[in-house]
Amino acid sequence: MNPEKALMTQEPDARASDVSDASDATASEVSAPGAPAATAGTTGATGVHARIDVSGVAAAPGQRPDAGTVFECADVDVYYGDFRALRDVSLDVAEHEVTALIGPSGCGKTTFLRCFNRMNDLIEGARVDGTIHYHGVNLYQDEVDPVEVRRRVGMVFQKPNPFPKSIYDNIAYGPRLAGVKRSELDDVVEGSLTRAALWDEVKDRLKMSAYGLSGGQQQRLCIARAIAVQPDVVLMDEPCSALDPIATGRIEELIAELKNDYTIIIVTHNMQQAARISDMTAFFSVQANEMGHRTGELVEYAPTSLIFTNPDDPRTEAYITGRVG
Amino acid sequence: MSVLTSPAGIAADTADALRRRPGADVAGAVFKWLLIGATVFATGFLAVLLAVMIVDGWDVLSGNLWHFLTHGFSQRSAAEAGVWQGIIGSLQVALVTGVFAVPIGVATAIYLVEYAQDSRFARIVELNIRNLAGVPSIVYGLLGLAVFVQTIHGFTQGKTVIAGGMTLAAMVLPIIVITSVEALKAVPSSLREAAYGVGATKWEVLSRQVLPAALSTILTGTVLALARALGEAAPLILVGAATGFLSFGDANMLETFTGPYTALPVQIFNFARLPGADWGVNAAAASVVILVLVLAVNGLAIYLRNRFEKQW
Numbered sequence: 190m191n192p193e194k195a196l197m198t199q200e201p202d203a204r205a206s207d208v209s210d211a212s213d214a215t216a217s218e219v220s221a222p223g224a225p226a227a228t229a230g231t232t233g234a235t236g237v238h239a240r241i242d243v244s245g246v247a248a249a250p251g252q253r254p255d256a257g258t259v260f261e262c263a264d265v266d267v268y269y270g271d272f273r274a275l276r277d278v279s280l281d282v283a284e285h286e287v288t289a290l291i292g293p294s295g296c297g298k299t300t301f302l303r304c305f306n307r308m309n310d311l312i313e314g315a316r317v318d319g320t321i322h323y324h325g326v327n328l329y330q331d332e333v334d335p336v337e338v339r340r341r342v343g344m345v346f347q348k349p350n351p352f353p354k355s356i357y358d359n360i361a362y363g364p365r366l367a368g369v370k371r372s373e374l375d376d377v378v379e380g381s382l383t384r385a386a387l388w389d390e391v392k393d394r395l396k397m398s399a400y401g402l403s404g405g406q407q408q409r410l411c412i413a414r415a416i417a418v419q420p421d422v423v424l425m426d427e428p429c430s431a432l433d434p435i436a437t438g439r440i441e442e443l444i445a446e447l448k449n450d451y452t453i454i455i456v457t458h459n460m461q462q463a464a465r466i467s468d469m470t471a472f473f474s475v476q477a478n479e480m481g482h483r484t485g486e487l488v489e490y491a492p493t494s495l496i497f498t499n500p501d502d503p504r505t506e507a508y509i510t511g512r513v514g
Numbered sequence: 515m516s517v518l519t520s521p522a523g524i525a526a527d528t529a530d531a532l533r534r535r536p537g538a539d540v541a542g543a544v545f546k547w548l549l550i551g552a553t554v555f556a557t558g559f560l561a562v563l564l565a566v567m568i569v570d571g572w573d574v575l576s577g578n579l580w581h582f583l584t585h586g587f588s589q590r591s592a593a594e595a596g597v598w599q600g601i602i603g604s605l606q607v608a609l610v611t612g613v614f615a616v617p618i619g620v621a622t623a624i625y626l627v628e629y630a631q632d633s634r635f636a637r638i639v640e641l642n643i644r645n646l647a648g649v650p651s652i653v654y655g656l657l658g659l660a661v662f663v664q665t666i667h668g669f670t671q672g673k674t675v676i677a678g679g680m681t682l683a684a685m686v687l688p689i690i691v692i693t694s695v696e697a698l699k700a701v702p703s704s705l706r707e708a709a710y711g712v713g714a715t716k717w718e719v720l721s722r723q724v725l726p727a728a729l730s731t732i733l734t735g736t737v738l739a740l741a742r743a744l745g746e747a748a749p750l751i752l753v754g755a756a757t758g759f760l761s762f763g764d765a766n767m768l769e770t771f772t773g774p775y776t777a778l779p780v781q782i783f784n785f786a787r788l789p790g791a792d793w794g795v796n797a798a799a800a801s802v803v804i805l806v807l808v809l810a811v812n813g814l815a816i817y818l819r820n821r822f823e824k825q826w
Contacts, residue, residue, distance in 0.1 A: 308707065308710065311706070311710060313631050336714070336715050339710060339711060340712070343711060344707075345711075346704060346708065346711070350702075350704035350705065350707065351708070352708060352723065353705075353726075353727060362709070362712060362722075366714055366718055367713065411708070414712060417712070418712050418713055
């Protein structure tokens with residue numbers, strides 16, 4: 190399926206088809222080897238209001254040129270009303286990799302994560318400037334339907350949030366919305382629960398309430414629910430912060446497993462976790478202006494092994510060695 | 515800090531420090547007894563009210579209850595008079611009230627919470643609705659007379675069950691809106707995000723997640739509002755229920771909605787103002803009947819709520 194066309198709202202609008210044609214070209218350029226490096230120099234000229242922005246491909250330090258790129262973020266700013274929560278974030282997310290977002294509280298990493306599936310749209314007054322291209326399509330152009338984005342970019346939240354329904358219905362909810370046939374639902378549910386390493390524990394009580402599960406099981410249920418709609422990307426917002434070490438270990442194993450099929454972006458407070466599971470790490474920091482408003486920014490984005498052994502920026506080093514909280 | 519170092523000395527010291535002291539939490543104990551006192555007063559007051567009504571109405575309730583429940587109004591003697599028309603009329607009015615007030619009230623709440631969100635417009639509307647909930651019911655009676663009886667006479671046919679029901683609907687609408695708004699706001703945002711996260715549209719999130727989660731609370735508020743409408747006399751007297759008669763004749767059930775009507779509270783009012791102790795007995799007995807009716811409606815609400823809550 191053509192991802193550019195699939196994301197568009199279904200309007201027989203001449204403008205929309207123009208855009209989609211243009212982005213087809215963009216996508217093929219971007220996916221060509223070496224293309225990101227060639228456009229890196231023009232990052233500064235990125236027009237914030239340009240709907241299709243070919244130049245918005247930032248070459249982040251340490252970018253692996255061989256990996257396919259899923260997201261290209263250029264000069265992303267997030268505002269809540271007048272308050273700027275995040276400033277000038279540019280990074281690329283590679284396919285089938287785990288990208289970890291770390292940093293102190295209030296640095297905007299969760300805010301940034303929620304940009305990838307337009308979850309910030311749900312917050313009154315939230316506004317995203319800059320561009321986030323998903324397979325070459327700017328997610329923030331008018332023609333993009335956020336509902337279609339979220340079907341491809343799933344999300345797991347900080348606190349396990351199963352629906353007040355049965356285990357079966359929790360998994361089946363998304364596929365039903367997507368129009369999966371009733372006869373295929375059983376297979377989808379079993380497959381998703383198996384992939385989330387939960388099937389053996391719940392197969393005999395699929396009709397029982399999801400609230401009867403333990404916290405760790407609930408979170409794996411939420412992961413199963415996210416992958417049941419067969420997304421391309423799974424966003425995880427501190428998925429283990431409410432779990433004990435054993436449950437955390439199981440989720441981490443699961444992430445390592447899921448990475449073969451999905452691109453994963455994970456926010457975590459736990460630096461050991463980032464070091465264990467991620468391929469790339471983005472370190473965010475926060476700065477207060479004279480008014481006391483705290484704005485987050487991307488300090489460093491590099492392969493995880495590099496960030497934790499030989500960071501470029503002294504702020505990164507201070508944070509990962511525990512000198513600065 | 516203890517200067518003792520022997521284990522026994524430390525133990526004695528610790529025992530002394532940890533000992534329960536009488537009077538350590540006097541304020542807490544006083545507060546608890548105040549709360550108990552308030553609860554006893556509130557329930558006791560209701561119990562006395564109920565007891566007085568039952569005692570006053572005992573002659574009718576014990577000997578003549580079936581006749582009382584199944585016969586209509588009679589001006590000839592208190593013994594012949596019954597509240598059957600009032601029961602039917604009240605239920606009809608409550609039905610019309612529910613039909614008009616519940617969909618409009620719940621829809622308003624959904625719009626305010628889910629669509630207008632925290633806009634200035636929503637806040638102003640909500641504040642005004644809260645104010646409307648405090649407007650005396652007689653004012654709604656005047657509104658009903660002016661608007662439902664006179665202005666849209668073609669629809670209501672004048673002083674009819676429909677006009678009465680619409681008047682009470684206007685009266686309880688603010689209560690339904692407010693309780694529904696609170697119910698919707700109480701649905702955790704994590705539930706909405708979970709549904710949006712798997713690609714649900716706004717309509718799917720609302721209809722499949724938010725509304726079912728809020729339903730039991732909305733239902734409770736709605737029934738409480740209807741129970742209040744069931745017990746209201748003042749506005750109904752203004753919009754036509756003052757006669758105390760109900761001319762059924764050959765009319766079928768549907769036609770009675772556009773005919774003259776009465777309601778239980780209005781009948782109580784009529785009984786109470788007639789001279790003679792036996793009419794007073796009727797008034798007390800009718801009060802017990804309406805209490806039982808309200809209790810039954812509330813019981814139904816609790817039953818429905820428990821059913822919906824289990825259903826997930």
